[in-house]
Amino acid sequence: MEKFIVSGPTVLHGDVTIAGAKNVALKAIVVSLLTEEPIILHNMPHIRDVLLMLEVVRSLGATATFEGNTVHILDGKTGSTTVPLEIGARLRTSSMVLGPMLSRYGKAMIPNPGGCRIGARPIDRHIEGLKAMGATIDYSSTDGFFHAEAKHLHGADITFEKNTHTGTETLILAAVLADGTTVLRNAAEEVEIDDLISLLCAMGANIKRTEKREITITGVPKLHGTEFTIMSDRNEEVTFAIAAVVSKGKIVVHHSERRFLQEFLTVFEKAGGKFRAIDDTTTEYFYGGPLTAVDVTTGQHPGFMTDWQAPWAILMTQATGISTIHETVFENRFSYVEELKKMGATIEYFDPEVANPKEFYNFNFEDKAQDAHQAIRITGPTPLHNAITSMSDLRAGATVVLAAIIAQGKSYIHGVEQIDRGYEHIEERLRHLGASIDRIEEDTI
Ligand code: EPU
Numbered sequence: 001m002e003k004f005i006v007s008g009p010t011v012l013h014g015d016v017t018i019a020g021a022k023n024v025a026l027k028a029i030v031v032s033l034l035t036e037e038p039i040i041l042h043n044m045p046h047i048r049d050v051l052l053m054l055e056v057v058r059s060l061g062a063t064a065t066f067e068g069n070t071v072h073i074l075d076g077k078t079g080s081t082t083v084p085l086e087i088g089a090r091l092r093t094s095s096m097v098l099g100p101m102l103s104r105y106g107k108a109m110i111p112n113p114g115g116c117r118i119g120a121r122p123i124d125r126h127i128e129g130l131k132a133m134g135a136t137i138d139y140s141s142t143d144g145f146f147h148a149e150a151k152h153l154h155g156a157d158i159t160f161e162k163n164t165h166t167g168t169e170t171l172i173l174a175a176v177l178a179d180g181t182t183v184l185r186n187a188a189e190e191v192e193i194d195d196l197i198s199l200l201c202a203m204g205a206n207i208k209r210t211e212k213r214e215i216t217i218t219g220v221p222k223l224h225g226t227e228f229t230i231m232s233d234r235n236e237e238v239t240f241a242i243a244a245v246v247s248k249g250k251i252v253v254h255h256s257e258r259r260f261l262q263e264f265l266t267v268f269e270k271a272g273g274k275f276r277a278i279d280d281t282t283t284e285y286f287y288g289g290p291l292t293a294v295d296v297t298t299g300q301h302p303g304f305m306t307d308w309q310a311p312w313a314i315l316m317t318q319a320t321g322i323s324t325i326h327e328t329v330f331e332n333r334f335s336y337v338e339e340l341k342k343m344g345a346t347i348e349y350f351d352p353e354v355a356n357p358k359e360f361y362n363f364n365f366e367d368k369a370q371d372a373h374q375a376i377r378i379t380g381p382t383p384l385h386n387a388i389t390s391m392s393d394l395r396a397g398a399t400v401v402l403a404a405i406i407a408q409g410k411s412y413i414h415g416v417e418q419i420d421r422g423y424e425h426i427e428e429r430l431r432h433l434g435a436s437i438d439r440i441e442e443d444t445i
Pocket of ligand 1: 022023026093121122123124125126127163164165166167190235305306307329330331362363364394395422
């Protein structure tokens with residue numbers, strides 16, 4: 001176990017290159033199970049979730065190497081159809097192998113998916129869709145595995161009751177080799193899904209966005225290998241944009257996905273954050289004067305992403321006025337709040353009046369824990385000071401690190417493995433920008 005020691009405050013200045021998108025990379029690895037030919041993936045981020053996902057496909061017989069930022073995968077066709085508990089339960093996206101395994105071998109066993117601790121996060125919408133395509137899936141509480149079988153997967157007309165990002169992708173992965181045509185209605189629109197679709201189409205799949213929130217997939221008998229460069233991580237870019245402003249510095253972001261950050265940039269500018277387009281894929285983010293409180297409500301694409309609200313909270317601790325963040329996608333994504341309060345932030349929970357919460361919220365409302373809140377109110381600006389903190393999910397982790405960078409004094413941050421799930425060499429890149437941050441073994445101090 002490791003922790004970060006961060007001494008602040010520091011102003012961040014310099015250049016950073018955004019890594020490949022975690023939420024494409026993980027699924028691109030699963031895609032390799034759909035073909036017998038080699039898949040070569042470029043711009044793959046060196047993060048723990050990617051390493052775990054490579055272990056998942058290895059456990060199913062694939063050979064996978066990771067050199068530089070390139071992954072080569074060749075499926076071994078060993079016929080193994082069970083994702084081992086010790087690997088699969090640590091990574092929520094391991095459940096996405098269900099479709100390829102069912103297409104290929106007609107059966108699959110996956111452990112109850114794990115991942116970041118952000119609420120209940122069931123996969124009922126994925127399972128219902130796979131069942132509509134002809135699969136039988138039972139969860140055994142005796143062994144904690146989903147047991148899935150399908151003589152053959154066939155096309156189906158499926159309407160998601162609510163938005164689901166990985167649910168949409170899971171059904172695309174199941175439909176590409178199925179018999180006939182699948183129509184996904186109320187399908188998610190996140191741009192990472194389009195990158196995955198581009199990869200599949202480069203392999204010979206027939207997938208089209210036919211209407212708004214509608215995807216039509218016509219099964220093909222076979223997919224071939226390909227070489228593909230995945231898009232950059234726009235969530236990481238948001239983290240660095242906020243880091244620049246909140247530390248009163250200036251960061252030039254290379255491999256910028258600014259074209260997919262319109263909603264973020266609108267509220268960022270409203271709050272007083274500044275940016276300048278240098279070229280199509282280079283953006284400078286900088287502090288340009290006092291910040292103002294701005295309310296945000298998270299939502300599905302093209303709204304303000306749930307992944308941005310945790311770093312946004314840091315920005316709001318430094319803004320003048322009272323701001324609110326209303327989380328509508330997940331039912332428990334405020335784990336960073338107690339950590340920021342330890343550092344001097346003024347934040348309180350509240351529950352906004354919502355006419356029909358069952359429909360309004362993206363999560364299954366019955367999953368809501370009694371003591372979980374859906375919104376916070378931040379009063380700023382407040383100077384932050386050092387603390388001993390921990391990180392309990394990925395975006396919360398980035399937030400606590402940013403807070404420590406602008407806080408007065410030396411902070412100790414436990415739970416570094418959470419941030420390693422999704423940010424490549426974060427401390428090296430922050431150090432390059434001027435932060436004083438060290439990674440040390442938990443027991444050395
Ligand atoms: N949900 C269900 N049942 C389902 C599917 C989803 O109740 O079958 C609930 C979830 O629990 C959640 C909401 O519906 O409350 C939305 O879930 P969705 O399926 O859209 O999210 P996800 O696929 O679990 C992905 C990303 C998240 C990102 C969201 C929103 C990956 C691996 N994860 O999660 O990324 O926040 O979409 O875009 O792609 C992160 O990168 O830190 C992260 C959590």
